[in-house]
Amino acid sequence: MNIHEYQGKQILKSFGVGIQEGIVADTPEQAVAAAQELSKQTGTQWWVVKAQIHAGGRGKGGGVKLAKSLDEVKEKATNIIGMNLVTPQTGPQGKKVNKVLIAQDVYYPGANPTKEFYMSVLLNRQTGRNIIMYSTEGGMDIEEVAAKTPHLIFKEEISPATGLQPFQARKIAFNLGLSGEAFKQMTKFVASLYKAYDTIDASMFEINPVLKTSDDKIIAVDAKVNFDDNGLIRHPDYLAMRDVTEEDATEVEAGEHNLNYVKLDGNVGCMVNGAGLAMATMDMIKLSGGEPANFLDVGGTANAARVEQAFRIILKDPHVKAILVNIFGGIVRCDRVAQGIVDAYKNIGEIPVPIIVRLQGTNATEAKKIIDESGLKVSSAIELKEAADLVNQVLTK
């Protein structure tokens, strides 16, 4: 699960991580009030108006603007709220902005120069341990840093037995070239950041940039916080932060029916049991001359009701020209799936696109009988190769 920057910062702050302070607003009027309140709290004279969407690269798309007066706050907020923000991470269709974060200006002049760093916390899948990845090159695209100057990216692995040790936090602060008060502040920042990560069952933190201010504070200017979905069962308070308007509406609906659905851009819908077989079926659709319209895993307990629901979800996509059902029956019985297909047809009325059904495994013979005796316009297959050929035939008709 992803959350917004303002929510991520609230969580970090609750663990003692220094942040760029801000107040979220839904309207330009609220934005102005937020700016006034923020000045009272922090003394800031300028404000940053930041679009709140679940995607990075917001600055590049015009979703982050500096405002030097309250009139400018209103003007920038008016422009950003409701805009369709296109960033390198949103895809060409962009995302609608519903909220802005009015944040304090943290690049104020002072005794020392400001400096931006990069820091993330994530799982190293090879070792099965968390790492803190950090770089002196903050505020830039980290993939670009990795490509051009890989020696400026550092990694610190955390032992699950001991947790993050103080010497590791010091090593990070040293490697970032800090000294004096800033050094001390960075060790605190790192320690509280890791504590937050470990406590909330996160799957990734990315703080870019981490800023050393002109008065040697260390703060998170941005916060990308992702949760491990499997861990959310023990964090109902964080689960409540989910913003479904950021997600595809059909995917949300599918989720409510416990269907694992991901919308794609193709023309052949598919319904499969098991994630691996579902991906393999998508690949097969492509090799048969089509493009997969979705990923959909009906799971191990597919029954008539679930299959019908899955059909309804797939058919919401107007680009779907054919549907391939590919079920290998292990836990799920093929005859139940076949019954589901028949019932779905009856309940939905006429399904406007050709359906290719491939059922194999437990009770496959009974399943084929149910399909064949139903009188429905459904092509059936037993081997995967036959199913692929049928998809190709349907598309080239």
Add this chain to the structure above:
Amino acid sequence: MSVLVNKSSKIIVQGFTGSEGTFHATQMIEYGTNVVGGVTPGKGGTSHLDRPVFNSVSDAVKATGADVSIVFVPPAFAADAIMEAAEAGIKLIVAITEGIPVKDMIMVKEYLLGKEARLIGPNCPGVITAGECKVGIMPGFVFKKGNIGIVSKSGTLTYEAADQVVRAGMGISTAIGIGGDPIIGTTTREAVELFMNDPDTHGIIMIGEIGGSLEAEAAHWIKAHGTKPVVGFIAGQTAPAGRRMGHAGAIVGGHDDTAAAKMKIMAECGIHVCDTPAVIGVTMAKVMAK
């Protein structure tokens, strides 16, 4: 010979009396698996499916001499169940449970260091040695006995591959479902190594998917140490970057964990890579006929 489990393996079921545990234990027993009992804390001393129920894995091991455990315990308690099995001296722990938090698995992995127990999974279909022993949730009838070993991150895709192998006139020695989570007990490379050392396995099918580097690691090992033909397939050639495809670990993060990148490395390491899942069986048959 076979890999991991055979006729003499003694199996206990953790989460024995729950609905999943009951259903699959029944299937395992019908397959001929030597299920010697189960564990459900608080129900020790009772009997279920004509087998004794114990309060702890330790009690079960003492009374039955069990050396293999299969875990159906719900996600919030599964890590604890795995560690309990390891502590009690179980040699092979097969964790079927889907949805265990990554944080818990980081702990489990650390706990298992230096212990004798091997973990398979979690979030996997289990292990089956054809005709002898089924420690998992796969449809047993698909796995006809033969000399092809299968290692796979996916459940139904494993059944698919086994079915194709049988249709191509061959059979299965052992199939290992290693699971699709970011942290798993036994890697692709370790499973391949077990098959390379098993005299009853003559060819290996290796099925992976997008995300992580397990397949590349196995491919490099095969290039250096492999003695048997390997046929490979990677699911997710059409999966978009940054989107999770069902399995918690199936997500393209960078250039190295795409299907295309993995397939390229595997081919370079001498693995016979299939571009479609429909030809896994026939490809294996061709390779074995050489």
